[in-house]
Amino acid sequence: MYINRSMLMILGIALVFFPAAQGWIIQGPEAWYRPYLMWALVILLAYLNQRWWQGRQ
């Protein structure tokens, strides 16, 4: 059975470290915009990933 290992590994790491990462991201009173920056980064990566897959196919 084929499993996208690299993506699964990233997801696993994200789940394990989510609370820690969340604590770090929202640290500081003025860091309310930091989650949005991380979010935008995820969107960019998802966009690049699907472009890469399209190119490969």
Next chain:
Amino acid sequence: MTLAGAPLWTLVLSYLIILFGVGLSIERRMVPDWIINHPLVYVLSLGVFSGVLGVYGASELAFNFGYSFFAYYVGVVVMFAFSPLLLAPLKRICTLYQLNSLADLLSFRFRHPWVGTAVTVALLFSLLPLLALQIQAVADSAQLLRGQTLTPTTLQQSPLAIMFCVGLLGFTLYFGTRLQQSNSRGDGLVGALAFEGLVKLAALLCVGAGALFVVFGGFGGLETWLAENPQIGQLLNVPPRQDSSRALLLTFFAGAVAMPHMFHLLFAGSPPRGALKAASWGVPLYLLLLSLPILPITWAALKLGSDAPVAYSALQVGLGTGSVPLSLIAFVSGLAAASGVIIVSTLALANMCLNHLVLPLQMLTRGHHLDAGHGMHAQLNWLRRLLICLIIMGGYLFYWALANRGSLVDLGMVAFIGTLQLLPGILATIYWPGANRKGLLMGLIGGYLIWFFALLLPLISPAETDFFRYLHLHWLGVDDSARSAATVFSLVVNTTLFLLVSLFTHTSAGEREAAEMCSTDDLNRPARRTLTLNTPEQFANSLAKELGADSARQEVLQALRELQLSELESRPYALRQLRSRLGANLSGMLGPNVAHQIIQRCIPFESDSPADSEDINLIERFLDTSRVPMGGLAADLDNLRRYHRDLLQDLPVGVFSLGHDGEVLMWNEFMERITDSSADGVVGSYLSALNPQWSEVLGHFVSSDRETTHSIAVENTAENIQFPGSRWISLHKANVDSSSRASEDRVIVVEDTTDNRILEQELLHSERLASIGRLAAGIAHEVGNPITAIACLAQNLEYEEDVNAVQETAAEILTQTDRVTRIVESLVNFSHVGSGSRGNAPTRMLPLNLADCVDEAVHLLELDLSAKPVQFSNLVDREQLVLGDSQKLLQVFVNLLGNARDASSEKGLVVIDSTSREQQVTCTVTDHGSGISEQDLKQVFEPFFTTKDPGQGTGLGLSLVYSIMEDLNGHIQLDSPLEDGYSGTCVTLNLSIAEYQEEYL
């Protein structure tokens, strides 16, 4: 500031009318197709995930959980950003097998109707709080705008909630039951939802802008206010507990796919190509935009101060600032969010209830028959309408019964945690082939019992609220909210039961088969079995018993259209495809279990048909079109497969293979060219589907016991093909033995020997001319004698006066000329053997006298004066007729008798004899010459093999004799020494006339 009831009623009504208009204009194609099919529409429609909980409830989440409210969005963002892990495989399965709901998917994977029923019931209970939440939000908003406080009394008297439900009921009934297949999303519905998504986003951004610029006076004002109120920052910066963070994340992660409305929009029907890829970043972007105004709105509401619940912060911005437009815009955002969720959830739940509760019950009460009479589609639509009414009514009654006992977040979280219980089943569907239904059902029962007692019951009965919190605190010793504890506990129990029961109980063969079909790299390998029905019409007639005549015919025609097949289709492969497509289409309409039962009953396979053979050609096609990336050993094997496939395809000889049932499994390019039949048309059919010439030749060879046959003539009648006209082919076949299958396939090699045949004929002609050359002296002598005699007689005739003497002389001249004519005729006859066009003229099988043929050969040989004198004894029965080509048989005897003469001693005896038995004539040519050595016997039929001295023979004689005997459907055998032990050679010719006489005559 307060608003009167009438404008709000008007606003709700106007919004629903606009929504209806948008849906209708798309349905009637008043909007260009490129807009309807644009991935953006798909992305916006998926914004339905963010219902009231995302628009209003997000403020409450932020207020309660601080920055952890991002988990609501992050869960969905992760699901879409990592879509290749879960969404893409699920989409593939749902599209392929037409599964339109989670109940369909899980009952398909776990192969039992009870699974579908259990999932449907679980989702019904889980969704009631979500439906109530949407209704409550709209009703509460209206109450707040009218300046009323939210109490149970005002809630239960809210007529707006009823009107809202009735409006949505009308919309859902219209757009939800227009489609015959429940798996079709419907462009109108999707378009309307996309419109809602756009309205919701635009409205919330407007309110956010209002909060920022009207309440705070811009970014500077906001920063100043935050600096002046550090408690606000502290309120948001609540350090998240690890388990609650993960629980929130998992809850919304699961909700993105397990929520019926999301599943319906994601997978049902056929989303535009590339839409899911666009959604992988489009939905996160949409949610990012939607979340941007949440914090400013919440802060603005806190700054303005209000007694209303924090969930309605968006409304407070307008109400607090006295801005009617802002208030109405905020109301519209909630209205759009609520209506979207209710419409799609109701539709999805209605389909689930229909397929997994109503129809199975109906079949149970009717002896496992659907028996829809003449209007299955109409019957299903009426049932669907009834269910839609009941579900919306159920949602309203739940909202009415709750009477404001739960906040928006409470209701939403209960619903989301309910659907979270299905996550283990969804993951196992794709990633765990060992999972079974017992484990799934046990896990669901365990998880849902905890969910019911810990979350749903406290919502209905407030006295029980702290029961589980109490248990949790004492058992686990963790200080957390009851909700978070119940989430983790229910999921742990669910997963543990699922794992343990699946590991320690038997997984059925059906479940394993389904697991393989659901695995991410499955290629959909249907078994190649023989159907009992042979035409689409028979399919329709058989299905009519269950679906009704009209519906059955409609379904068959629809499936044929989708597969681009003709109504007259009879190829087994195509019919199996039709059966699969019908099963998938019915699954989309009736659910996989009911559809499976109907198809099994109405279009069965033959009971003795082996199920161990797979459609090899289908596997090949799927592998070619599959986009599953391969790595490691799989990639190496795939490369090897491609190499071997190309090798077979590009071979300069024709190769095709047949299954045990005679179905063509492979047809290479050479076969396509030589038969002028494309692989697409031949593969999956029987040889009888070929044009008559090829069908007869190949069919006859396949059914015969012979492993090889040479020089068969086939006439290609078609024009403008690579191999026009007559072709000569040699055929070879072998069994393909496989340890994995009980039955054997066969591979047939077709060799085009036309060029060899032409060369052979040219050599034959050369050999004949050489023979004539050798006979030249004898011919001259034989012709010279009568000519001399005629000359003498003519001279005598000049002086003859007696009439009787003249007549006698004339008769003598005629006798001599007859003699010359006979010699010339023999020569002409001999020289014309096989001299048709291109040397490949077909053999003309006619009755002929065997003894006369031998006589003529002897006569020709006697013309050769240089040859040693031998005695030919023709003992062939004078009455014996055989079927053959006289010219070709003449050449056979000339060659055989010539060889016998050369091998014999001077004045030796060559005997030609014949016997007949049943329909066969055996002719022997026996000499008592030097014979042939055992070593040479193996080679005598090979071209250019000769034991004679150089210049004495071409080595082609016996090779040509063999070839001619093949043409005459005869057989030749050489024995040396003779049976009685004497030296010499006996050539035996078998001429079979019985089998082909009637046919060729």
